[in-house]
Amino acid sequence: MFSSGALSDVKVIDLTQMLAGPFCTQVLADQGARIVKVEPINGEGMRRTGPFLADDKLRSFGGYFQSVNRNKASIALDLKNPEGREVLKELVATADVVVENFRGGVMERLGLSYEELAKINPALVYATVRGFGDRRSGESPYYEWPAYDVVAQAMGGIMGITGPSPEQPTKIGPGVGDTVPALMLAIGILSAVHHARRTGEGQFVDVSMVDCILALTERIVYQHSYEGHSPVPEGNKHPLLCPFGLFRAKDGWVSIACATDELWRELAHAFGRADLAESAECATNAARVRNAGLVIQSLEEFTRQKTKDELKVILGGRVPFGPVYTADDVFHDEHFRSRDMLVEIDHPGSQQRVTITGVPIKLSKTPGGIGRRAPTVGEDTDAILREIGMSSDRIERLRKSGAVAGA
Template sequence: MTQDTIAPSPTGPLAGLRVLDLSRVLAGPWCSQIMGDLGAEVIKVEQPGQGDDTRRWGPPFLDDGSNDSAYYLCANRNKRSIAIDIAQPEGAALVRRMAADADIVIENFRVGALARYGLDYAALSAINPALIYCSITGFGQTGPMKDTGGYDFLVQGMSGLMSVTGRPDGEPGAGPLKVGLPVSDLQTGLYAAISVLAALNHRHRTGEGQHIDLALLDAQVALLANQSSGWLNGGVAPVRLGNQHAAVVPYQDFACADGDVLVALGNDRQFRQFMTLLDRADLATDPRFATSPLRSANRAVLLAEMDATIAQWQAADLIAAMQAAGLPGGKVNSIPEALAHPQIAARELIHTLPRQDGTEVGFTGFPAKLSASPASYRHAPPRSGEDTRAVLGDVLGLDEAEIERLLAGGVVADRL
């Protein structure tokens, strides 16, 4: 675990850019956190007395008096928080003033909701034509469902993802399942970051900002990948296969005498090597299993033979034998086991940062290692409104008397 210290100024490839983050929950904050990790200044705008919804999505909660949830902490580092009541005209005016000098705005309000405050793309781009404005919604700015609220679980179901996730029909526990992480939100956040970077390059060439319209449903359908391609190009409707692969066999978990082992063999050579390792040369040379398509067509017969053979092994012995042979195999780790894995330690993926009161917050860092402009970790996830005074002074140049007036009028708020 790497213990980071608060850096005096942003560093990284996006240093010098300012992101105004009007989003909450996960997809938008995930995008803005990526921007922050890569050096952008991120100002998180929250509702006074309320804050980001995920602050209360627990347990567990941080034991520092804030009662902020671990869920909130995962997506809000490298940001400063300012609490502004945008429903008050003076509050909306403050956001417009910040947007005038911002490079990027990220928001996930319902379609049209920000227009009544003068904070929609049309209003802000009139003030700042170079602004990149990213709108994240459940179903996009157009279409029959544009006014419908979207949530990760709903989108996992509607997109078809749940239809291919879970045990197959006829097995105990059969039925559609959501993925164990909010992948539709997270993938949308990644697509948002990619889109913002593309828009930045366009602005670099032309000086022109633009509006990015991104939907959770669109992002998840785009990531159906090989499953949607099989239907579009082969007319094959995917089904649930549990831990089996739709095309590659064997590519799944197997039960050893004392636990499960994962086997992921991606080509014919690896299959033959594995059969030799298992002392099953008969399967390696059987013409029914000679190629990947044949193994897929005859999977039931092959897997029955492999099940019986692998059941005689101890899990640790089989994993060690596969590693010695250079074959991809392993175990299903728990989250604590995965975070404590020596490979993760070697990659320096686990970090901690202190909050303003000294409370340490642990997190998994940005995964890519940029040789010339690496990610940096400068601010632990802030308490709601923690930086209200600093942002009003540093960004908008307001004096102490004006800040006190805004606080007294409820236009802005200090930390919860």
């Protein structure tokens, strides 16, 4: 476990799987929280999802699992075994937080609900992320529905304003239906831990994936309320600002964003159309939105003749500008290296070192970091159990009963 950082005195029992839950606990782990990842005896299912390294003979996990489970320790428990459930309760007694993202009712059927665990540890923060939330916070008609990233994106409204035309909604590339709720849950956990440290009172923290995407897509709510219509996909432009979006370059695409009239004037001079800076059709943002076709055509007549690198020299630093990067571009841009956003780490079973995304939250006094690769299944079982006072004899008995497993 990563032992330094601002959250080094926070212990989290992590019962999560897939992406939303593990991404949340990764964010906490990167800032030093002690994450005890509780896995089934055969490991979390996402261990078997690639990509895998060609020389990896162990196949303990692939890139997916490595990326969101760094800085964590793993214990393998059979929660269907009464002794395994007892071990979990003993772990909870020593913890600040429990995080899970099972479908509603799973933990209740195991006798491990928030209400039962709070009897053991009244200061416990019990956090969940589910597709449509938990009944404790409001009875959704979709409570029983399973959900993944694309479901949250669809019903949370973000797909409905993303795409090349009003008739063609488009999925956002990365799994924002998982990662955004994960970030919201991390904020909720830290808020609840702060309250528990101050008062001794734990609580239930509930995040719905669909709710979080609606919160992310906030403008569709006020647009509907203020204007009485439902926004639709508008391609690479913005409905309220112009120019603000993507523009074709000679070798790809670039983003340009002028949210003020001053920036527009700077841009107009930069691409050789000073006449548009103060013209009636373009002088104000409202005018530019009305005449978006003229603005975009004029700007693209310039950008199409230049490469991304050439536009970087001309526009970089003058107006908000950025080339649309591929992964290869990211790996070759010094920004990401200098900011420690590309971190090399070991991978068990391989002679290669792999690169994963670094920690974007930078704290000057208590910096987070990546101190450890993702664990193998049950790699830390014995150490975790010894830490809560179990004897070697008891650990061995639990192993023989099938309640726990080690690496």
